[in-house]
Amino acid sequence: MQEHETFAVKARTILPLADERPARGSQLFARLKGIDNAVLLIHAGKVVALGKARDVSLPNDCPLTDLGPVCVIPGTINAHCHLDLSYLESKTCWGQGFTPWLQSLIPLLPRGQVEQKTLEDAVRRACQGLADCGTAHLGNIAGSADHLLALTDQQAEKEGLGISHFCECFGFTESEMAADNPWPPFVRRDLQEQPNLATHSALAGHALYSTSAHKLVQAKKFCRKHSRIFSIHLAESPEETEMLTQGRGRLFEIFRQSVLPTNWLAPGKRPLAYACALDLMDAETLAVHGVQLDRQEAQVMAALGASLCLCPRSNHHLNVGAIEVKTLIAENLLLCLGTDGLTSNTDLDVCQEAVFLHEQQGIPGEALIRMLTVNAARALKLGKYVGRLVPGSPGRFCILPQSLRF
Numbered sequence: 580m581q582e583h584e585t586f587a588v589k590a591r592t593i594l595p596l597a598d599e600r601p602a603r604g605s606q607l608f609a610r611l612k613g614i615d616n617a618v619l620l621i622h623a624g625k626v627v628a629l630g631k632a633r634d635v636s637l638p639n640d641c642p643l644t645d646l647g648p649v650c651v652i653p654g655t656i657n658a659h660c661h662l663d664l665s666y667l668e669s670k671t672c673w674g675q676g677f678t679p680w681l682q683s684l685i686p687l688l689p690r691g692q693v694e695q696k697t698l699e700d701a702v703r704r705a706c707q708g709l710a711d712c713g714t715a716h717l718g719n720i721a722g723s724a725d726h727l728l729a730l731t732d733q734q735a736e737k738e739g740l741g742i743s744h745f746c747e748c749f750g751f752t753e754s755e756m757a758a759d760n761p762w763p764p765f766v767r768r769d770l771q772e773q774p775n776l777a778t779h780s781a782l783a784g785h786a787l788y789s790t791s792a793h794k795l796v797q798a799k800k801f802c803r804k805h806s807r808i809f810s811i812h813l814a815e816s817p818e819e820t821e822m823l824t825q826g827r828g829r830l831f832e833i834f835r836q837s838v839l840p841t842n843w844l845a846p847g848k849r850p851l852a853y854a855c856a857l858d859l860m861d862a863e864t865l866a867v868h869g870v871q872l873d874r875q876e877a878q879v880m881a882a883l884g885a886s887l888c889l890c891p892r893s894n895h896h897l898n899v900g901a902i903e904v905k906t907l908i909a910e911n912l913l914l915c916l917g918t919d920g921l922t923s924n925t926d927l928d929v930c931q932e933a934v935f936l937h938e939q940q941g942i943p944g945e946a947l948i949r950m951l952t953v954n955a956a957r958a959l960k961l962g963k964y965v966g967r968l969v970p971g972s973p974g975r976f977c978i979l980p981q982s983l984r985f
């Protein structure tokens with residue numbers, strides 16, 4: 580997209596979602612109002628007008644592309660992804676559970692041995708793919724290598740993608756988290772050299788089993804103080820529950836060898852109960868996965884106002900189980916969707932998560948469209964323009980997959 584480019588598209592139906600608010604429970608199924616025979620006018624990367632074709636006046640020489648009998652929705656929001664890990668596409672073990680996947684991933688992680696160009700090329704391709712499938716915004720987990728924060732940010736900007744970075748705290752070395760500068764060491768230089776990165780960066784916890792309680796609590800406190808969303812992988816695998824409740828199992832064995840301090844004690848709580856005990860869960864927390872949550876835990880999360888990002892294809896590929904999404908909806912949880920990274924997914928098209936949930940669990944298109952847009956905008960705290968098509972919104976739109984039409 581050229582910076583000052585002006586263009587228009589025409590479609591049989593456009594769903595602007597202009598008046599839609601984040602939706603829970605039965606609100607997710609309410610009818611969505613569309614504009615038939617509609618035109619969307621975009622200038623300099625922003626929506627400037629939208630309406631019935633006869634009502635939108637186009638500037639002279641403005642190119643108009645007729646997309647045909649399709650339904651256009653706002654550019655989608657992929658609420659959880661790991662751009663850093665894009666270079667590991669197709670290199671990890673799938674189908675045998677979480678721990679074998681992690682065991683295949685860990686030896687590939689020391690990025691000091693990976694050429695910068697390999698990383699850059701993979702991030703560039705991933706961002707192009709995100710733009711091509713109509714993504715407007717991305718919740719990106721910034722992993723553990725120097726300069727990847729700036730690199731991913733730059734590539735996202737180049738592709739016209741909005742991006743929220745979650746700089747991930749990991750491990751039990753508490754001395755590396757300074758009280759006056761809690762950012763993980765691998766992002767500090769980028770943040771110092773490019774202070775504007777901090778405006779759309781927050782802290783995240785990797786997971787309850789991999790990161791010390793002190794780091795998680797400090798990260799959440801920092802996010803609260805600076806009004807940022809805090810994110811954490813939560814209740815992803817049965818091994819996580821086993822490790823936290825009983826201090827044993829395959830996942831525990833891996834972490835005992837390399838990450839856990841010798842005096843580590845299992846908290847003796849299920850993941851959500853432990854997260855609540857650490858005061859990590861509130862309306863500005865985005866938990867990711869939640870596959871192992873039971874109905875009562877979904878109720879607790881909903882009451883706390885926390886959001887949950889579902890990554891159903893990643894869960895399917897790793898074979899960690901599948902959550903009954905209708906139960907989460909019935910308990911009024913705020914839901915959005917993410918692809919997770921290319922280490923556990925075939926692509927970063929978040930629409931395909933929606934298609935998967937429609938096909939596997941019969942979740943209707945209206946609910947999934949809201950999860951892809953207005954709900955994710957709320958979960959990432961993106962304001963009133965992203966996830967909608969109104970003047971001022973990002974000039975990014977998505978053609979709704981055929982199977983999600985209603």
Ligand SMILES: [Zn+2]
Nearest residue numbers: 661812919920
């Ligand atoms: Zn993830």
